[in-house]
Every structure is written in structure tokens, then in C-alpha cells.
Amino acid sequence: QQQVKQSPQSLIVQKGGISIINCAYENTAFDYFPWYQQFPGKGPALLIAIRPDVSEKKEGRFTISFNKSAKQFSLHIMDSQPGDSATYFCAAIPLDGKLTFGQGTILTVHP
Amino acid sequence: EAGVAQSPRYKIIEKRQSVAFWCNPISGHATLYWYQQILGQGPKLLIQFQNNGVVDDSQLPKDRFSAERLKGVDSTLKIQPAKLEDSAVYLCASSSRVTNEKLFFGSGTQLSVL
Numbered sequence: 178q179q180q181v182k183q184s185p186q187s188l189i190v191q192k193g194g195i196s197i198i199n200c201a202y203e204n205t206a207f208d209y210f211p212w213y214q215q216f217p218g219k220g221p222a223l224l225i226a227i228r229p230d231v232s233e234k235k236e237g238r239f240t241i242s243f244n245k246s247a248k249q250f251s252l253h254i255m256d257s258q259p260g261d262s263a264t265y266f267c268a269a270i271p272l273d274g275k276l277t278f279g280q281g282t283i284l285t286v287h288p
Numbered sequence: 289e290a291g292v293a294q295s296p297r298y299k300i301i302e303k304r305q306s307v308a309f310w311c312n313p314i315s316g317h318a319t320l321y322w323y324q325q326i327l328g329q330g331p332k333l334l335i336q337f338q339n340n341g342v343v344d345d346s347q348l349p350k351d352r353f354s355a356e357r358l359k360g361v362d363s364t365l366k367i368q369p370a371k372l373e374d375s376a377v378y379l380c381a382s383s384s385r386v387t388n389e390k391l392f393f394g395s396g397t398q399l400s401v402l
Contacts, residue, residue, distance in 0.1 A: 183330075209389055220292070220379050220393025221331065266330050275344060276388040278330030 180204050181269050183279030190286050196254040198282045200267035203248065207269040212241065212252050213278070215264045224265070225252070257286045290314065292394035294380050300400045306368035309397045313361070313382030319343075321391065322355055322365050323379040331379055337363065370401045 183200045190196045200210075209228055213221035227234045227241040227250065234241045240253040254261055267279040293312040301307050313320050318339050323331035334353065336343040340360040348355070352371070357363040367374055377398050381391040 209387075211389070219395050220381070221391075222393065223390050226389070268330075270388050272387075274388075275333055275336075276391065278332075281328070281330050 180207075180277045181267060181279040183267050183282060185282060186280070187283040188285070190257045190284065192257065192259060192286055192288050194257050194286075196252075196257045196261070196284055196286070198252045198265055198267070198284070199249065200251065200269075200279050201247075201249045202269050204269070204271060205248070206271040206274070208272050209270040210241070210243065210250050211268050211270070211276075212239075213266045213268060215266065215281075217263075221266060254284075257284075259286045259288050262286050292380055292382055292392055294378075294394035294397055296397055297395070298398050298400075300402065301370055302402050303372055304369040306366065307370055307399060308367075309365045309378050309380075309399075311363045311365070311380030311394060313363075313380070314384075314392055317382035317384050317392070318360070319383045319385065319388075320357055320363050321381040321383075322363070323381060323393075325377045325379055325396070327376070334365070367399075370399075372401050375399055375401045 211226035212224045214224045215221040225236050225239050229245050238255045243250045264281045266281050270276050320337045322334040325331040334348045335345040335355045337357045340357045355365045377396040379396040381393045383391050
């Protein structure tokens with residue numbers, strides 16, 4: 178059962194542009210929403226995370242926007258750089274529950 | 289701080305053969321996970337250990353997959369017999385908390401079943 182839907186499947190952005198990846202969920206029991214970044218040949222690494230009691234969280238060039246009523250959240254990468262080229266996964270966790278990943282977005286940032 | 293160690297890095301086998309993967313988590317991390325990542329998909333949890341006990345193995349195909357973490361530290365995942373659809377990257381992760389909020393992943397073992 179797919180509980181976290183992620184889009185787009187792939188994204189191409191020019192250097193300096195804004196990358197936006199969207200996720201939607203159905204389970205209202207989810208209460209923690211992390212984003213993972215995965216480079217080729219490596220395992221995913223936690224990038225940034227948010228709880229549903231806030232609408233936005235920013236860490237450097239990375240921002241999560243969260244819309245609890247719409248059950249949607251998104252990752253914004255400002256001033257995108259070629260080094261940001263990777264696969265990004267959104268995820269969701271219910272309290273004391275299992276981490277569920279989205280399908281992933283392959284981001285390519287052209288110099 | 290050393291990361292999660294996994295071996296082998298790559299494995300190629302024929303269907304119906306058996307294969308085993310090894311994982312050594314970050315020192316002190318009580319929780320260990322095995323994930324299966326099929327090309328183009330997000331990781332899917334196979335099994336979660338808390339120390340040497342199983343917390344969740346609901347998505348582990350128990351007719352062919354088995355895992356153990358005998359001393360609460362390193363772990364092995366075995367597939368016997370392998371099927372073509374088992375071709376994937378097998379990721380091990382560990383965390384210091386049971387709630388899955390921050391997982392540290394190894395680089396994975398890429399399995400090809402021919």
C-alpha cells in the first residue's frame with residue numbers, strides 16, 4: 178500500500194534555480210516527515226525533517242513547507258547547485274511506527 | 289564516528305542459489321534495520337531489530353528470507369533460494385532510537401540474480 182506519493186519522478190534544474198519536490202500522504206497518524214538525500218552508490222542520508230505542528234522549516238538552502246489540512250509537504254532547494262544532484266526521498270513516520278518512503282525524485286542540476 | 293558497514297558491496301548469483309549479507313551498525317546503536325531498494329523505488333523495510341529482538345518483520349518474505357542479530361551488534365540477512373525479483377540493493381541502517389526518526393544507512397549490497 179502506497180502511503181506517501183512523491184512527484185515529480187525526475188527534475189532538471191539550472192544552477193542557481195529553485196528545485197521543488199512534492200509529497201502527499203493519506204495516513205493522518207503520521208507525525209514526523211523527514212527528507213533523505215541519496216547519491217549514487219550510497220545509502221540515503223537524512224537531510225531535513227519537520228513535525229506537523231509547524232508550517233515551515235529551513236536549514237541553509239533547504240526548506241520544508243508543510244500543509245497539514247491538505248496532507249501535503251514539499252522540499253525547496255534554493256540556489257540549486259550541481260552537487261545537489263541526487264535522488265531525494267520524502268518519508269513519513271507515525272508515532273512509534275514504521276518509516277515509509279516515497280518513490281523518489283531524481284534531481285539533476287545543470288551547471 | 290564510523291558509519292554503518294556492509295559487505296559485500298556487490299553480489300551476482302543465479303536464481304535458486306543462496307546469498308548472505310553482513311552489516312555492522314554504528315557503535316552503540318540498539319536499533320538495526322534491513323531495507324530492500326528496488327531500482328527506481330524507495331527503500332522498503334524488511335526487518336527491524338531492537339538489540340537482538342525482532343520489532344517488525346511483517347514485510348519479510350519468510351519463506352526465503354531470514355535475518356539474525358545474535359549478539360545485538362552485527363547482523364546477517366540471508367536469501368535462500370533467490371529469485372529474479374530479489375535483484376535489488378539491500379541497505380542496512382541503524383539508529384539510537386526506536387522511533388525511526390534518524391536512520392544512518394550503509395552503502396548497501398547490490399544483488400543481481402540471473
